[in-house]
Amino acid sequence: MSNKILTVAIIGVGARGGEAYGRYIHENADKFNITHLCDVSEDRLEKYALAFDVKKENCFLSEEEFFTEKRSDVLLICTMDRQHVKMAERALDLGYDILLEKPVSDNTDELRSLVRKANEAGRVIMVCHVLRYTVMINKLKEIIDGGGIGKLVSIDQMENVGSWHQAHSFVRGNWRNSIETSPMILQKCCHDMDLLQYFAGAKCNSLSSMGSLFHFKKENQPEGASDRCVSCKYVNSCPYSAKKIYIDMWKESGSPDNSWPMNVITDAYPLTEAALYKAIEEGPYGRCVFACDNDVVDNQTVIMQFENGVTATLKMEGFTRKGGRDIRFFGTEGELEMDEEGNFITLRRFFGEEKTWKINELTDDLVGHGGGDHRMIDKLYEVIAQKSKNVDTCMENSVESHYMALAAEESRVKGGQLVFIEKYRA
Numbered sequence: 001m002s003n004k005i006l007t008v009a010i011i012g013v014g015a016r017g018g019e020a021y022g023r024y025i026h027e028n029a030d031k032f033n034i035t036h037l038c039d040v041s042e043d044r045l046e047k048y049a050l051a052f053d054v055k056k057e058n059c060f061l062s063e064e065e066f067f068t069e070k071r072s073d074v075l076l077i078c079t080m081d082r083q084h085v086k087m088a089e090r091a092l093d094l095g096y097d098i099l100l101e102k103p104v105s106d107n108t109d110e111l112r113s114l115v116r117k118a119n120e121a122g123r124v125i126m127v128c129h130v131l132r133y134t135v136m137i138n139k140l141k142e143i144i145d146g147g148g149i150g151k152l153v154s155i156d157q158m159e160n161v162g163s164w165h166q167a168h169s170f171v172r173g174n175w176r177n178s179i180e181t182s183p184m185i186l187q188k189c190c191h192d193m194d195l196l197q198y199f200a201g202a203k204c205n206s207l208s209s210m211g212s213l214f215h216f217k218k219e220n221q222p223e224g225a226s227d228r229c230v231s232c233k234y235v236n237s238c239p240y241s242a243k244k245i246y247i248d249m250w251k252e253s254g255s256p257d258n259s260w261p262m263n264v265i266t267d268a269y270p271l272t273e274a275a276l277y278k279a280i281e282e283g284p285y286g287r288c289v290f291a292c293d294n295d296v297v298d299n300q301t302v303i304m305q306f307e308n309g310v311t312a313t314l315k316m317e318g319f320t321r322k323g324g325r326d327i328r329f330f331g332t333e334g335e336l337e338m339d340e341e342g343n344f345i346t347l348r349r350f351f352g353e354e355k356t357w358k359i360n361e362l363t364d365d366l367v368g369h370g371g372g373d374h375r376m377i378d379k380l381y382e383v384i385a386q387k388s389k390n391v392d393t394c395m396e397n398s399v400e401s402h403y404m405a406l407a408a409e410e411s412r413v414k415g416g417q418l419v420f421i422e423k424y425r426a
Contacts, residue, residue: 004385005029007072009036009096011063011087013048015264016101016128017078020373026052031381036071038063043267051269063087070094074384077101080174081181085110088125092117097124097384099376103190103402104395106182108424111402115395126380126391127398129194130372133379135363136338137195137372139345140327143336144199148347150333155199155312158326159192160341164249166298166318167240168261171216172285176294184296185209185412186405189316192325193408194393194401199329202308203400203421209408210416211300211316221290229288230281240289242280247273302408340370 008025010017025032034052038060039045045059060066067090075096077087085105091098104127105111118125131137144152161170169175175187197204226232229242236243250262250271257270265285268275280286298318305311324340334349340359347355365371382388403424411419 003030006032006074006381006385008032008034008074008076009038009066009072010034010048010076010078011038011066012076012078012080012101013037013039013044014078015260017076018044018048018051019258019260019263021076021078021099021377022048022052024374024377028377028381031385036060036066038066041267047267047269067091067094070096073097074099074380081106081187085114088114089117092121092123092125095121095123099126099128099380101128102398103182103186103405104398105402106186106406108403108406111395111399115399118395124383124391125395126376126383127393127395128376129191129393129398129401130369130376131191131195132198132372132392133375134370134372135375136340136345136359136370137198139357139362140329140336140338141199143345143347144329144331145201148334149329149331149336149349152200152310152329152331154310154330155196156328156330157192157196157312157314159189159314159316160320160323160325161188161316161318162320162323163239163318164245165261165323167216167289168245168264168285170296170298170318171240171289171292171294172242172287173264176292176296178296183405183409185211185300185302185316185408186402187296189300189314190398190401190405192314192316193404194398195327196304196312196314197306197400197404200306200308200310200312202306202310204404204407205305205307205422206418206420207302207304207404207407207411208416208418209300209302209411211297211412213295213297215298215319216289216292216294218290221288225288225290227288227291228281229286230277232288242286246280246285247276250276297412300408300412302404302411304404 010022026034036058037045037048037054049059075091076099078101081103088098088100170184175181222234225234229235235241246262262271265279266275300316302314322341327338329336336347338345343359345357363371365374383391403421407419407421411417
């Protein structure tokens, strides 16, 4: 076991870089030391510099200044989608090992170029497909690969985005507009595409997809509604009311000092009702969901065939009460089901008794994507400090999920036309 302490720099200290990864890294001071931060927001820099004990002179508002030299052993790139590849290439030139937020890019030339550059540089790029590191996904994979349902035939996967999450991230939030970021099927479901090829044990051969922006558009705005929630007569009745999502939900959870998604809409720490109200009164997260500049879908279905004959469906649905994933596997000798929010994995062989595992009994840490955020950081340390070569979410593996998602968006735009993935790899 290594006792090396890795120095860490983070560019983009928002919900992922600051909260999901940064706080856990800072807590593990026997393994990591956060030394440098870079962000476009001075308020966020001050907030996380204080939280992570980073010196003021090691905080940068300028990307150009930050990249003038190597600042640490490891760089976390947690900026917006379109910035990922450019920053990763600059980081490789400086000799960093990298933890790179997903999606990497919606440009296939950039994806292929970054794979080549990482290989040539001999550096680690670990992509944040955090679900691969969860105990629930590992348990499913163990059962499937162990022959628990015989030979895998097909998979039915449901991504329950959740109504308020859809409104938060994909109507009002950072990933609402595909021109500014990436298609929703890539941003939200490159996780799911990655898991499907992981479970199938093969690359995807072809797919077809359909979906639309069905509800969150101007023509569906209720009569007499305001373009901002706080001044709207429907503020207490609309299911997408910013007051309900950011203030009422916060109160219902006990008014914590720090919680997602409330810590996205304001940099106030600790959170207060006054800070949250100010954010929805003045900021983008207080806009009417029918009066935003969103263009991404709110529902999409993908049908896939893998090179080994396994078939799969993926449904990404914004109109659900619950969140998390529901997955069913069908094999020649039985079925396997996972309900993330229902907290169970059940194996049903065709003869014999069912066997059920409670997900929360498989681990004592389900924080952040079912515990995946923390386990990925643990794996990052193992890979870099202990020189492990086993990187499940390396660029070579991760680009396949991106090709699948981009092909699905092409198919959707073309009305469900069958698309072969090979053209994206070429």
